[in-house]
Amino acid sequence: MPSLVTPSLRRGRTSSPRILRAVSCSPLTAALLLSLALPVAAATPAIDAQAQPAAQASQADPAAPTANSQADEQDSVQGAAVGSSYFAASGAGDGSDDAMATGTNAVAVGASAEATGNFGVAIGSRATVTDAYGIAIGHNVTAGNTAIAMGDGAQATGQSAVAIGGSFFGSAFGDSDGARATGFGAVAMGAYAEAAGNNATALGWSATAMEDGAVAVGSSASAQAQYATSFGSSSAATAAASMAFGYAARAENDAAVAIGTFSLAEGFAGVALGYNATASGDGGTALGEGALAQGQQSVAIGASNASVSAQANGLGSVTVGAGSWALSDYGVAMGFDSHADAMYATALGAQAISTSDNATALGAQTFADGEEATAVGYIASASGLGAAAFGSGASALGAGALALGTNSAVTGVNSVALGAGSFADRDNSVAIGVAGAERQLTHLAAGTEATDAVNLSQLHAVADTLILAGGATVQGMGQMATALGGGAAYSSAGGFVLPRYALQGVGYSNVGDALTALDGAFSGLSQRLAWLETSGGGGAGGVAVGGGSADGASVAEGSNGVAIGAGASSGGQNGIAVGGDAYAAGPNDTAIGGNAKVNADGSTAVGANTRIAAQATNAVAIGEGAAVDAASGTALGQGASATASGAVALGQGAIADQANTVSVGRAGSERRITNVAAGTAATDAANVGQMQAGDARALATAKAYTDQQVTVMDDRFTQLTDNLGHRLSAQDRRIDRMGAMGSAMMNMAINAASSRSANGRIAAGAGWQNGQSALSVGYAKAIGERASFSIGGAFSGSDRSAGVGFGIDL
Secondary structure, eight states, rough: OOOOOOOOTTTTTTETTTSSSOOOOOOHHHHHHHHHHHHHHHHHHOTTTTTHHHHHHHHOOSSOOOHHHHHHHHHHHHHHSSSOOOOOOOOSSSSTTTOESSSTTTTEETTOEOOTTTTOESSSOEEEEESTOOOOSTOOOEEETTTTTESOOOOEEEEEEEEEEOOOOOTTTTTTOOOOEOOOOEEEEEETTOSSSHHHHHHHSEEEESTTOEEEEEETTTEEEEOOOESSSSOOOOOOOOESSSSSEOOSSSOOEEEEOOOOOTTTEEESSSSTOOOOOTTTTSSTTTEEOOOOOEESSOOOSSSSOOOOOSTOOOSSTTTTOOTEEEOEEEETTEOSSTOOOOEEEEOOOSSTOOEHHHSSOEEEEETTEEESSTTTTSSTTTTTEESOOOEEEEEEOOOTTOOOESSTTOOEEEETEEEOSSTTEEEBBBBBBOOOOOOOOOOOOOTTTTTTTHHHOOOOOTTTHHHHHHHHHHHHHHHHHHEEETTTTTTTEEEOOOOOOEEEEEEEHHHHHHHHHHHHHHHHHHHHTTTOOOOSSSSEOSSSSSSSSEEEEOOOOOEEEOEEOSSSTOEEETTTTTTETTTTOEEESSSOOHHHEOEESSSOEEETTTTTOOEEEESSOOOOSSSSSSSSSOEEEEEEEEEEEESSTEEEOTTTOOSSSBBTOOOOOEEEEOSSTTTBBBOOHHHHOHHHHHHHHHHHHHHHHHHHHHHHHHHHHHHHHHHHHHHHHHHHHHHHHHHHHHHHHHHHTTTOOOTEEEEEEEEEEETTEEEEEEEEEETTEEEEEEEEEEETTEEEEEEEEEEEEE
16 A cells, blocks of 8 residues: 655745654545645755755654754744645644544544544544544534535534535534534535435535435525425425425425425425415315415415415315315315305306305306305306206395296295296296286196196187187198198197107207207307317316315216316216216216216206206206106206106296196195286197187187298298208307317327427427318426426417416426
């Protein structure tokens, strides 16, 4: 092993070798010392002739005094200095602060430097190496086994630890306030940085990583638990496996994640993302500036507005939109400033409000105030217990009330208003118009019970002369039947044979129902197109929004379904389930409201606790607790029930238990039909005024009325045919544009996702479908190693769509 002798040089004479020791050392150590000493020797003038004999004598007999020994000793007493202007080490010079290298091949350089570990290197005043292969450089520095300590007061006492950085104000004699790495494999860099756990890392001024595997990066960053990670000035991760990113971000529970300035994740496995976002409930998720998720497994998405942030306070609650809140368990609030204040309450739409248990408000500025109430449509309101309002401006104030149609209103208890502008102000009544704007009630079957409504054909039977009117009347009625089509017929003996129309696989026995079904199909198509636009132009994936993994929303793979709310589930193609525990089983099913259940294909249930049985295909149930148990049945109103095929139950508690009948009440709770205009067709309802007027007027006007109606009906059918053709063509083109936009967005997204550039990637995509084309442009960029975001838009004709995405690997 090479030996290195480095005499102290001072202006041509040797001085006492107290500070820099002559040692036998390894090649690595020799190289280190030579790198310090040889440049000094090369720059130092040769030892003068007078000094050489003395030096030689000193080497021959170390105990013998040399010619310069007295001067050297005097220099040491006054403050010994070693080396030249390129290398110097000073100390007391009286032997009290000699460097000590007692370990095998150890090196000690500097006053009171000490290397007791084998192959250790201690350089600097009071530098200390206590174990093998340690390296200590700087004043008052300590290094342990295979550890490295650099900087004033740095301490690397853990095996293989690294401590780099001195104290801010400097350390007093004996103090150790520089970087400290005391754990096995720990790394501490920066003034006052401390890494106490095994394999812990602390980087930055006063950064601390106190437990095994902890990481703290940034000024005053703190990682206080096992495997905790803290990035950012003053950030803190205080629980096991927690993560805090950003200035003053805090993750205070196990597996919690806080990302963003002043973000706070207090709940177990909670996630807070955004400036001042807070997730305080276990499993809660808060996304956006000031978002607040307080309930267990709650979700709050949206930045705060001027006064309030998105808040999900209840168990399993969901909020989406700035200023939205869900204060109770399983509430759902989606839309700007939407509020769901009670259990299982649902508010969807900008400023929608649902304040009572199981209440549902769908649409901008809708208001559902009564328990189990349902309001659907712009500024619609339902305040009564079990009330339901459908249509823009519709209002249902009484208990069990049903308002169906734009600006329809019900103030009476258990009353029904059907049609735009209809008004029902008396209890247990049905209104299909308003004073001065009455409507005809058409396609009314002949009554058989005392409480049944009568139609015009029954009035005609009373008038013997109507039967004797002759061939002209019969011929006119036959012409009307021919115009109606669908197998309709008329004879004086057998009366009218009702038509039968087939639309989308469902049979209808009158023109009104057929037109209503056709309009409903178009409305459904428009809603689906609106959904496609909102989703960025189409695609095969569904949407599921819910709280927590145990009772979250679910959508069948590739079904294009939508499930929103805790426990909501959509299992069929194009199914929609909105509300806590809502369930849409089959294709084209719609279930809206807390605990709404649809078990049959092509059926719709709107309102809390609504139910459609498995055999009730193509059925409709609207209103809290409404139920349909037979195919093509319809139940409108709280607790309404349709148990027979094709039956219709209208109003709270109404029961329709006979096929192809309409019931507006039940035995013992019958209702009157008010504001009925005078009937004109064979199946029209008759009012009391017509009954009192008798047969004379009907007989006088029968033929003229029939001729007129045949002409009007023919014109209407012609207009309907033309309009239908135009609407179908327009919808076909729009659907093709949506498909082209979806294809363009998909191809753009695939290309953007493969970005490897630090500046991100701009991507474009094009799509075509049935002659329609679309263009999509987007941008994607990775944020660090685990996060990324993307933004894009698609264009086709007058249609536009846009979307933004964000992802992080956990």
